[in-house]
Amino acid sequence: MAFKLAIIGRPNVGKSTLFNRLAGRRLAIVDDTPGVTRDRRSHPAKLQDLRFEVIDTAGLESAAAPTLEGRMRAQTEIAIDEADIALFVIDARAGVMPDDSTFADLLRRKGKPVVLVANKTDVNAAAAGVIDAWGLGLGDPVAISAEHGLGMSDLRDAIVEALGEDVALAEETEPVAMPGEEIAVGEDVDPEAEEAPYDATKPLRIAVMGRPNVGKSTLINALIGQDRMLTGPEAGITRDSISVDWEWRGRKIKLFDTAGLRRKARVQAKLEKLSVADGIRAARFAEVVIIVFDATIPFEKQDLQIADLVIREGRAPVIAFNKWDLIEDRQEMLAELREKTERLLPQVRGLQAVPISAETGRGLDKLLEAVEKTHRTWNSRVSTGRLNRWLEGATAQHPPPAVAGRRLKVKYITQIKTRPPGFVVSCSRPDAMPQSYVRYLVNGLRETFNLFGVPIRVALRTSD
Ligand code: GDP
Numbered sequence: 274m275a276f277k278l279a280i281i282g283r284p285n286v287g288k289s290t291l292f293n294r295l296a297g298r299r300l301a302i303v304d305d306t307p308g309v310t311r312d313r314r315s316h317p318a319k320l321q322d323l324r325f326e327v328i329d330t331a332g333l334e335s336a337a338a339p340t341l342e343g344r345m346r347a348q349t350e351i352a353i354d355e356a357d358i359a360l361f362v363i364d365a366r367a368g369v370m371p372d373d374s375t376f377a378d379l380l381r382r383k384g385k386p387v388v389l390v391a392n393k394t395d396v397n398a399a400a401a402g403v404i405d406a407w408g409l410g411l412g413d414p415v416a417i418s419a420e421h422g423l424g425m426s427d428l429r430d431a432i433v434e435a436l437g438e439d440v441a442l443a444e445e446t447e448p449v450a451m452p453g454e455e456i457a458v459g460e461d462v463d464p465e466a467e468e469a470p471y472d473a474t475k476p477l478r479i480a481v482m483g484r485p486n487v488g489k490s491t492l493i494n495a496l497i498g499q500d501r502m503l504t505g506p507e508a509g510i511t512r513d514s515i516s517v518d519w520e521w522r523g524r525k526i527k528l529f530d531t532a533g534l535r536r537k538a539r540v541q542a543k544l545e546k547l548s549v550a551d552g553i554r555a556a557r558f559a560e561v562v563i564i565v566f567d568a569t570i571p572f573e574k575q576d577l578q579i580a581d582l583v584i585r586e587g588r589a590p591v592i593a594f595n596k597w598d599l600i601e602d603r604q605e606m607l608a609e610l611r612e613k614t615e616r617l618l619p620q621v622r623g624l625q626a627v628p629i630s631a632e633t634g635r636g637l638d639k640l641l642e643a644v645e646k647t648h649r650t651w652n653s654r655v656s657t658g659r660l661n662r663w664l665e666g667a668t669a670q671h672p673p674p675a676v677a678g679r680r681l682k683v684k685y686i687t688q689i690k691t692r693p694p695g696f697v698v699s700c701s702r703p704d705a706m707p708q709s710y711v712r713y714l715v716n717g718l719r720e721t722f723n724l725f726g727v728p729i730r731v732a733l734r735t736s737d
């Protein structure tokens with residue numbers, strides 16, 4: 274479905290930067306001769322798998338309004354009326370300004386779907402601005418950096434959340450290739466961070482990644498069943514992501530794959546070279562990524578790189594140790610592999626790692642159980658009350674260090690997002706807080722609230 278999107282916000286928040294990113298090219302700043310009424314303009318734009326029109330607000334002149342402010346307001350109104358959805362951008366670095374509230378009121382009155390976007394979160398000081406943005410009453414802000422392309426997966430998800438699933442996956446008609454697109458890494462704020470219970474009716478989105486020959490295609494075909502194997506697409510060359518829907522124990526699953534299905538589609542082998550980049554793309558659509566290791570040659574450098582990437586992307590990782598049928602001392606081997614997982618991937622403690630044989634089908638149910646469990650953890654939310662009761666104990670037991678003779682203080686913690694869980698900790702001197710203490714807090718959060726096996730984000734902000 275094609276839809277129209279308007280980017281709204283006061284000057285300097287980064288609207289043009291976002292516009293250019295979505296419209297995919299550097300548009301010259303058009304001259305703004307006052308009083309010249311131009312056609313309303315919109316440009317084709319894309320955000321990952323989404324295709325839409327982005328309205329160029331600057332092209333919306335209203336000769337009737339004499340003042341700059343009046344014109345801006347009129348432009349904004351026209352854009353909102355014309356759009357199916359508004360991205361309301363604030364500058365998280367600057368925090369919420371009075372003009373932002375004016376725009377927020379206008380948007381609320383219009384009643385169109387709105388996604389609140391906190392931009393410039395590449396800057397350290399932005400966490401507080403993201404929190405401020407909650408106060409606008411327009412839902413959870415999506416933290417992005419328009420300039421650096423961060424948070425684009427979350428922005429995509431928030432748009433889909435606001436407009437419904439049919440806007441997603443325009444894959445039948447257009448390629449999803451995003452040449453040169455940066456991978457969103459780091460802080461991301463979840464569109465669904467409302468206190469929503471885990472929703473098992475929604476399709477669970479899975480991607481399979483791994484280096485060549487670990488058994489990805491075999492696994493995918495085992496999961497979806499031979500009879501459901503895709504025969505196409507010869508068009509796989511232009512098509513960059515494919516999803517297959519199926520059900521497991523009544524749970525809807527959408528499996529994203531690229532290289533694996535293509536191989537079975539007999540597309541030339543040289544395309545296989547692209548498989549890691551393809552996997553990355555598939556991972557963006559996914560919630561859970563199954564990272565396939567070959568149990569007979571585990572923990573190659575590339576295996577670890579892929580795992581690290583999935584974790585940095587904030588996806589929920591599950592490791593499958595494949596070709597288990599070839600292993601002899603299974604008990605021993607499993608203990609060894611799990612120990613290595615903890616040691617070599619310390620970013621995420623308690624990673625789910627399941628032995629499977631894609632060829633015989635052994636272990637696939639266990640794998641999907643691990644996928645669902647990890648997905649639940651990835652979605653989990655801890656109340657502020659529980660968090661702060663824990664924080665009090667944790668800081669009493671192991672107080673933060675002193676810097677230049679003054680003890681750092683950790684005052685307050687709140688969970689600002691899920692998918693994966695993200696927390697903001699208020700403390701006296703974020704800049705002076707040692708990483709080791711942040712790790713102590715992350716470990717404590719994991720153990721106390723059972724957040725094993727998923728990435729955890731912690732941002733520090735200054736307490737006033
Ligand atoms: P507009 O007036 O809302 O269209 O804002 P612009 O897109 O012109 O951006 C205003 C300023 O903010 C420019 O100097 C941009 O380079 C800067 N900017 C935009 N996005 C970001 C971002 O994500 N991070 C940082 N640090 N600066 C940004």
Ligand code: GDP
Nearest residue numbers: 485486487488489490491595596597630631632
């Ligand atoms: P991909 O490149 O990751 O998609 O790997 P493939 O699915 O093409 O598998 C690579 C090779 O490993 C093929 O020869 C498969 O038959 C073999 N293979 C895949 N899974 C298993 C398994 O569970 N056990 C054994 N013994 N071989 C497997």
